Amino acid sequence: MFVPTMSRKCCGYWLLASAMLLLLWACSQPLKPSTLERVQKAGELRVVTRNSPATYFQDRNGETGFEYELVKRFAKSLGVELKIEIADNLDDLFLRLEQDKGPVLAAAGLIDTPARATQAQFSSSYLQVSPQIIYRQGQRRPRRPADLQGKRIMVLKGSSHAQQLAALQTELPELQFEVSDEVEVVDLLRMVDEGQIDLTLVDSNELAMNQVYFPKVRVAFDLGEPTNLSWALAPGEDDSLLKEVNAFLDQVQDNGTLQQLKDRYYGHIDVLGYVGAYTFAQHLQQRLPRYEKAFRQEAQVQSLDWRFLAAMGYQESLWQPDATSKTGVRGLMMLTLRTANAMAVSNRLDAAQSIRGGAKYIAKIQAQLPESIQEPDRTWFALAAYNVGGGHLEDARRLTEAEGLNPNKWLDVKKILPRLAQKQWYSKTRYGYARGGEPVHFVANIRRYYDILTWVTLPQLEDSQLAESGLHMPGINKRTLSENNPAL
Numbered sequence: 001m002f003v004p005t006m007s008r009k010c011c012g013y014w015l016l017a018s019a020m021l022l023l024l025w026a027c028s029q030p031l032k033p034s035t036l037e038r039v040q041k042a043g044e045l046r047v048v049t050r051n052s053p054a055t056y057f058q059d060r061n062g063e064t065g066f067e068y069e070l071v072k073r074f075a076k077s078l079g080v081e082l083k084i085e086i087a088d089n090l091d092d093l094f095l096r097l098e099q100d101k102g103p104v105l106a107a108a109g110l111i112d113t114p115a116r117a118t119q120a121q122f123s124s125s126y127l128q129v130s131p132q133i134i135y136r137q138g139q140r141r142p143r144r145p146a147d148l149q150g151k152r153i154m155v156l157k158g159s160s161h162a163q164q165l166a167a168l169q170t171e172l173p174e175l176q177f178e179v180s181d182e183v184e185v186v187d188l189l190r191m192v193d194e195g196q197i198d199l200t201l202v203d204s205n206e207l208a209m210n211q212v213y214f215p216k217v218r219v220a221f222d223l224g225e226p227t228n229l230s231w232a233l234a235p236g237e238d239d240s241l242l243k244e245v246n247a248f249l250d251q252v253q254d255n256g257t258l259q260q261l262k263d264r265y266y267g268h269i270d271v272l273g274y275v276g277a278y279t280f281a282q283h284l285q286q287r288l289p290r291y292e293k294a295f296r297q298e299a300q301v302q303s304l305d306w307r308f309l310a311a312m313g314y315q316e317s318l319w320q321p322d323a324t325s326k327t328g329v330r331g332l333m334m335l336t337l338r339t340a341n342a343m344a345v346s347n348r349l350d351a352a353q354s355i356r357g358g359a360k361y362i363a364k365i366q367a368q369l370p371e372s373i374q375e376p377d378r379t380w381f382a383l384a385a386y387n388v389g390g391g392h393l394e395d396a397r398r399l400t401e402a403e404g405l406n407p408n409k410w411l412d413v414k415k416i417l418p419r420l421a422q423k424q425w426y427s428k429t430r431y432g433y434a435r436g437g438e439p440v441h442f443v444a445n446i447r448r449y450y451d452i453l454t455w456v457t458l459p460q461l462e463d464s465q466l467a468e469s470g471l472h473m474p475g476i477n478k479r480t481l482s483e484n485n486p487a488l
């Protein structure tokens, strides 16, 4: 029987031809664009976050918050617009990651836990935090996990803290805790502060951000090891965007941007210390209401933000109208006699007069600064001049320029200002010796107080009776915020 067979050579040709055909077909198929390419093509980076002081919120000047500031820089580095979306709670956040069409980045103070490995891909870390058990001052302080039994504890639903407590329950069967998706971390801290619950578990950065508003909350102990905050992407996405994220996080770590943001948002405690934070919270409740009307009134006259004036007043005198410095400078806004005379203030110890004089003086300084100094630096320079005098500030700017730095940037001038106290430097200046370190601290502190006041007095309370409506109780949750900010 004749059976047709192919020669070996013929078979080789056939295989080669098939392979080439396959290759041609593969090349003609459109390649699925990578996650990064999809973001670039859309021209926008969609970011889902939480509405809280440590992540994203709106103040008088618009959107702000640690996560917002960081992610805004990332979108800029990609050359795309940033589109912020607010999740109702953590479950909603992870659901959006998994189910949304198109790439979404979650930037919301998330902890990369093993339990979340199936829900998201995590970036490298940008902040290390410790989970802390929080109790109310005056109550018995829990010192170890066993002390948590028999207490009323609440944490956010879907949080790493809920996972941690659930894990602890296997060792401590009597441990009970509640979860809620109706609240944010600020609400939990307020509930401890007011005694509605005994304990909560929050991350150290959230506490640092909020400690000043809740004078009675205290850290009982750290529960477990420090953990890492990361951004997250949907589990199904390829790693192209994740690689960009990690490269960006490395870059902001190296160039100091990350540290600046940490200082700004979580540094209150560093500047105020725990005692200072506690004191500030008390003064906010007890002293500010007496002067708030005057701050608002004078701020309006000078087209300033009243919180900025209030922050100055706190730095100057802790809102005390009879304050007197060693150098004889007096009153709530610490006017020298010369300034008081120039501003037509007859009695420096009269709070209303002092606030009027201080407001007028800072507005005048700000208007007189050279055009080359732009906002926000302009405000910091005006504050420095308020404190150390315009002549000394000019000296520092000249020294700054001589060093090859930028005399219009506060970041540069503040490095040089302390030199005004060293003879080798001040001997070369026009106005001579000055305690140049003082305005540097002065400005840094006022910026912190201003940030805190901004969060405590969110814009939606602006026209209401602040003192009565809970100005000093920042339990503003996401619902009130978004109702009043349709943009959210």
Ligand code: BLG
Pocket (backbone or CB within 6 Å): 316, 324, 325, 326, 327, 329, 333, 334, 335, 336, 338, 339, 340, 361, 385, 386, 387, 388, 389, 390, 391
């Ligand atoms: C400021 C004046 C400036 C003045 C500088 O001193 O006072 N500001 C006000 O009066 C509002 O006008 O500049 S100058 O006019 O060009 O000479 C320099 O003299 C006030 C500062 C001084 C500071 N507090 C407002 O910030 C102060 O009291 N320092 C002393 C601190 S301690 O008690 O010695 O620790």
